[in-house]
Amino acid sequence: MLMYEIDRNASEPVYIQIYDFIKEDIESGIIESGKKLPSKRSLAENLGVSVITVENAYAQLIAEGYIKALPKKGYYAERLPDMPVQKIKKNEISAEEYSSGNNKLSELFPFTAWAKLIREELTMKQTTLMKDPPAEGVYELRQAIADHLRSFRNMEVKPEQIIIGAGTEYLYILIRILLGDQSVIAVEEPGYSRIADIYGSLGMRCEWIPVQDDGIDVDALKNSNADVVHISPSHHFPTGVVTSVGKRYSLLGWAAEGRYIIEDDYDSEFRLSCRPIPPMFSIDVTDRVIYMNTFSKSLTPTMRISYMILPPPLLSRFRERMKSFSCPVSTFEQHTLAHFIEGGGFERHIRRLRRYCKSRRDYLMKLVSENELFRNADVSGSSAGMHCIVRFDTDLTDDELLTQVRNMELKADLLKDHYHFRPEHDLHTLVVYY
């Protein structure tokens, strides 16, 4: 069955989105020519849309010659006259393809498009490239990010609020400068250990707050000395927990008393199914949320481009304290990226990445369903990102478990290794990466 992610907040009507997805899949060969498409009713059910919507999409595809309707038989993909070379892999991948996947994500980087864009910039925008941008970054890029967030994340952000940084660590440095060295920062337990490591290197004091099934423990947070908390409410690493709406409001309530929330939306582009939850930044009316994101996962970590969105009070503080600083990212790459986003290349690239991740997730799930070791295992957190959590029903020790799973050529590590205060008992739980 075709699985597409419909964005109900997009400016494009849903039937156009479905039309676009199918058209692209036919052009790229994911839907082979001559193949039967699902019935209107079953696709509608699957995507959670009305039959009329699918009918409109199919009608448009018929009109443009992408599919044909055979009476009493259904809809079939047409043989396209100028079928391009099949570049994108089918959703199903082999074990060999899966285990060689480590390099694949980087191979997906759009080198050709990027080379073309950067050459254009170097030819056409020489004077602009030599101009010092403000400390916040190149305006065109901030504008492109604001537009992207509007259509992709349904966020209303002014380009003026966006600060470009050289990777997330640089943003942490800015936060340290903005909040001062007396701040105590709460981080998630378990979590990305690098976050606390970096704040620690910058001389900030950290407190570790447990993550529950619906997000960080707000009571523990209230009992701590923290005046700022760094969380990933959309998709927590490694547990995959999505912070509930109730908890989001409790957190905002906590922050309203002069504190701050850093909302780390690091893998929002990788949502594989279901509708994305709006970021906390969008429901915050008290100006206490700092939104943070990066192009490390959606493009490449080696280009070092990240950004954060500051609420107005911190924005004025930024302008005052950072007036002697320059934006640390090359104007060459800022302008090229702006161009890439504006021209639609970035969204196409994300769709490609997401399809790739989904195919790897599906392969993993198939493996899980067939393998004895995974019997009664509980898989969670697989609706987004590039990893999931598997809780095993087993008497094996964590180390034995890890060895067995790694022998299956899966990339995995122990959940307990992601704790700062590492539990002494086994959790029988692994983080498995697609």
Place this chain on the structure above:
Amino acid sequence: MLMYEIDRNASEPVYIQIYDFIKEDIESGIIESGKKLPSKRSLAENLGVSVITVENAYAQLIAEGYIKALPKKGYYAERLPDMPVQKIKKNEISAEEYSSGNNKLSELFPFTAWAKLIREELTMKQTTLMKDPPAEGVYELRQAIADHLRSFRNMEVKPEQIIIGAGTEYLYILIRILLGDQSVIAVEEPGYSRIADIYGSLGMRCEWIPVQDDGIDVDALKNSNADVVHISPSHHFPTGVVTSVGKRYSLLGWAAEGRYIIEDDYDSEFRLSCRPIPPMFSIDVTDRVIYMNTFSKSLTPTMRISYMILPPPLLSRFRERMKSFSCPVSTFEQHTLAHFIEGGGFERHIRRLRRYCKSRRDYLMKLVSENELFRNADVSGSSAGMHCIVRFDTDLTDDELLTQVRNMELKADLLKDHYHFRPEHDLHTLVVYY
């Protein structure tokens, strides 16, 4: 008279250097065809080399048909058969060219060469570009910088000691992390106000130490609470003072007792005449000097690439404290720059920039010698960089002086404005920028 900067520490013999300079000037039209060259004796005197050396250079040029010797008349530039289009301007520039010079430096950026190199990298090194470099930066770039410093600055540095940063501010952040937040940093008075501003933003305490005719006041430094000093011994901004050898050793003595010297060599590539003084880093045997440089002036500030060289004890501290950090500069640009330096493009570019600065300096000096306002004025600090200091013999106030000089379409500001503790009386001294 031809003025070339001979590098006695270069691997190339001096006569080859002279040969290269003259050949390049003939090819580019700076020395017009048919023009008489200086006599061997006078050129030798001027460059401070032996007559034999110039004779060898001229002999090579004759052998290759660049110049000819006319008996009893001297040496003349030949008419070249395939004279390339005259791209490089003659050393003499007009008033109009001078006053439109603000954009010129950026126009000199080697866009075509850069575009070619980056395309090569994007085509040939896709896997490499996607690899996370160590926190210190891409090894190839650090190797290229080490080679450049060896041939250009006579510095013996291991690539492992070099740390790549995103502009100098990023290096200041690293220094703050390496030295801890209790450090008190001494800065030069007068000096670049941004240096103290940035250290201040990072929460470091600054002390301002007067700069004397031979460098920073070491006695005042000893009486301060500073445990690290940030200086530019090769060419102080704005005074142009070069720190004397005696003072360099006093400073090293001060630092030997557990303190550090940050040697900011920001414009070492712009030495316009005389032999460059070896950096303090090279005479330091106690591992107390941190050397710092940037590509902001030699390429463009908008690309944000700088570097520092750490003595071994700080290098281990860097590896320990920065292990969670990534190098903030894009691998795309690090590899392209490495390629640019290795291929000789960077040295050619520097020669071009230097010629450009020299022509602007010469124009300024001519103006100074002809203008009544400058009568009895004392010009200093003009042997390097892109500015000089002019002390006027005048009854005009500083503001009147500035207005008059600016009316001559010169770019200038007041020396007293570069003080943190601004003197209340007039100094009758301007900083004039080429």
